[in-house]
Amino acid sequence: MIKAIISIEIMQSAIVLFFVTINFQVGAQPPIGVGHQTNVSDPLPQALMLTAIVIGVAVTAVSLAMLIAIQHKYGTTDWQELIKKRRELGS
Structure with a gap:
């Protein structure tokens, strides 16, 4: 899950850098x-990127x-283990 969060960031x-450049x-x-x-220069793109x-920090x-x-509830942050534990608890 950490990799997914880092990937989103x-x-x-990249989107912010793209719009600024x-x-x-x-x-x-x-x-x-x-x-x-x-x-x-147009200040609107800079204001939108701020x-x-x-919003990115909040997300x-x-x-x-x-x-x-x-992690506290299921004891794992691995996607596969989490899916297994959710299926075990659901059935």
């Missing part, structure tokens, strides 16, 4: 300051809390 980080423009300036700038990072925290609860 890696995918989330897809918006990259050479020579773009931040949309802050005085004066009229012609080549300004939100995605916060990881809930996943780890569920992992701890499963």
Whole structure:
């Protein structure tokens, strides 16, 4: 289960990096300051990715809390052993 949680985090980080880099423009300036700038970067993707990072941290925290609860209840974090124990308890 730890590998699954780590995999989800890696995918989330890859998505954030993808969206931040897809918006990259050479020579773009931040949309802050005085004066009229012609080549300004769009702040929306960065703002959305900050939100995605916060959501990713929350998902990881809930996943780890569920992992701890499963380990306490069933005594394992292995998917196959967990499925066996659930079938034994269910029948």
